[in-house]
Amino acid sequence: MKVYTPKPDTLPPGARRLLYGLFCRLNRNIKVLRRLAALFLWFPFVGGWFGVAARASAVRDVMTRPRSFSNSAHAANLASGEYLIGMDPGPTYATDKLVLDARLDALKPTLPASADREVQRLVECLKGADKPFDLIEDYLMWIVFRAMHPLFDTASARVAAGAQGDVGDPGLQRQYLMEIRYVAGQLLAGSTATLRVQRRAELCADALRARIAGVSDDIRQAWNVSASRHFIERNAVGLAWISHPVTVQSGALIVQELLERPEVHKDLRKRAAQLGPEVWQDGNFRDLVRDHVLELMRFRPIFPLLSRDVPRDTEFETGARRNAPCAAGGKVTVLSIAAMFDSRAVPDIGRFCPARDWGDQQDLRWLMFGFGTRQCPAKDYAVDILTSALIGLLILPELQLADGGGKAITYDGALMSGMRVGFTSPVGKESHA
Numbered sequence: 451m452k453v454y455t456p457k458p459d460t461l462p463p464g465a466r467r468l469l470y471g472l473f474c475r476l477n478r479n480i481k482v483l484r485r486l487a488a489l490f491l492w493f494p495f496v497g498g499w500f501g502v503a504a505r506a507s508a509v510r511d512v513m514t515r516p517r518s519f520s521n522s523a524h525a526a527n528l529a530s531g532e533y534l535i536g537m538d539p540g541p542t543y544a545t546d547k548l549v550l551d552a553r554l555d556a557l558k559p560t561l562p563a564s565a566d567r568e569v570q571r572l573v574e575c576l577k578g579a580d581k582p583f584d585l586i587e588d589y590l591m592w593i594v595f596r597a598m599h600p601l602f603d604t605a606s607a608r609v610a611a612g613a614q615g616d617v618g619d620p621g622l623q624r625q626y627l628m629e630i631r632y633v634a635g636q637l638l639a640g641s642t643a644t645l646r647v648q649r650r651a652e653l654c655a656d657a658l659r660a661r662i663a664g665v666s667d668d669i670r671q672a673w674n675v676s677a678s679r680h681f682i683e684r685n686a687v688g689l690a691w692i693s694h695p696v697t698v699q700s701g702a703l704i705v706q707e708l709l710e711r712p713e714v715h716k717d718l719r720k721r722a723a724q725l726g727p728e729v730w731q732d733g734n735f736r737d738l739v740r741d742h743v744l745e746l747m748r749f750r751p752i753f754p755l756l757s758r759d760v761p762r763d764t765e766f767e768t769g770a771r772r773n774a775p776c777a778a779g780g781k782v783t784v785l786s787i788a789a790m791f792d793s794r795a796v797p798d799i800g801r802f803c804p805a806r807d808w809g810d811q812q813d814l815r816w817l818m819f820g821f822g823t824r825q826c827p828a829k830d831y832a833v834d835i836l837t838s839a840l841i842g843l844l845i846l847p848e849l850q851l852a853d854g855g856g857k858a859i860t861y862d863g864a865l866m867s868g869m870r871v872g873f874t875s876p877v878g879k880e881s882h883a
């Protein structure tokens with residue numbers, strides 16, 4: 451177990467708190483961030499001064515040059531150690547990617563059926579209880595957990611319970627899910643996070659590493675690979691934190707966006723009601739919901755921006771008359787939230803339109819999952835799971851944010867920690883008008 455030694459803070463007292471506070475506020479108020487992004491779209495030379503790629507063309511330029519703009523920018527925020535997302539291409543990246551691809555292949559035959567099953571189970575429980583519930587803790591967390599089961603296959607229950615724990619104990623499972631949430635949170639919060647938040651991520655990362663070390667033989671058997679302990683542990687730790695929390699958080703974000711669009715919400719609910727029990731089998735409806743998931747994610751991405759290291763002097767095309775010079779040792783910001791709304795690439799892109807024909811601009815539709823060779827390899831699975839989760843919410847009585855005295859949405863830094871929702875009318879009395 452690593453002993454925590456506080457790092458000297460290079461920022462003046464108070465400045466870190468202020469910076470982190472600002473970062474969290476911007477993340478929570480995505481509309482403000484979108485307006486800011488619009489400025490960079492209009493005046494790309496400003497992005498040139500600050501090393502910000504905003505226009506679709508600039509973002510594509512940066513993201514398709516992994517040697518000039520390196521993913522190592524993530525490395526410092528990987529609290530639990532080295533993993534794919536923070537590596538440059540090379541032998542370690544290549545072998546780790548093979549393991550990841552094999553684990554993702556294991557999801558192929560089970561999705562979306564496994565997600566649908568868990569959603570149907572939860573929908574029945576929530577209907578039966580007929581009271582407000584937490585969208586994250588009581589719904590999304592478990593759907594993603596069960597849907598991701600094949601990633602660790604026969605070792606899944608052991609990973610969640612730990613070497614000594616009771617595999618049927620939901621308390622231990624919950625503890626595991628919190629542990630990976632804080633480790634993943636550090637990827638998002640980055641170096642501006644307060645030292646307390648960073649320390650929490652480090653402590654959880656230590657616990658996660660110890661947990662995985664305790665069950666690495668189970669994982670080796672489940673994965674059926676003969677590799678060193680170190681190799682298994684690195685990949686298992688990485689896969690644990692990268693798969694679950696981001697998907698859960700994205701689910702909460704799309705529901706937040708949907709609830710702010712009552713007409714869209716009502717229309718989807720009406721179509722679900724017309725299908726009745728066929729709602730799970732109807733391919734057209736599933737496609738419709740999937741299109742909505744993608745569009746809602748575009749309006750509320752969990753990664754509105756990404757960072758890249760600049761290993762050697764270079765430049766990128768901002769879209770202004772002059773290219774942006776990037777000095778070796780610096781960083782570049784990829785403002786995906788701007789590129790996803792760049793009307794030079796797709797006219798009328800600012801409009802919420804799930805049925806839009808993206809033509810040859812599909813990459814912009816999926817930009818919340820990154821772009822190029824480093825794009826999220828699990829994007830289709832994540833969208834599958836979120837589609838199932840959203841269908842479940844559409845067949846429940848109509849949802850609204852619950853105002854039980856406190857705030858319905860609670861935050862932990864940049865992430866949502868809770869989202870309480872309730873039904874607008876009692877179960878059995880709902881209308882689909």
Ligand code: HEM
Binds near residue numbers: 700
């Ligand atoms: C809605 C859910 C998800 C979102 C929004 C998301 C988003 C992203 C983004 C934006 C990147 C690119 C980062 C960059 O270019 O710097 C990425 C990479 C990655 N994601 Fe996801 N992700 C999600 C779910 C998942 C899941 C479920 C898994 C695993 C099962 C996963 C595994 C990875 C891995 C391994 C990478 C690194 C790929 C590489 O660098 O080659 N993600 N993800």
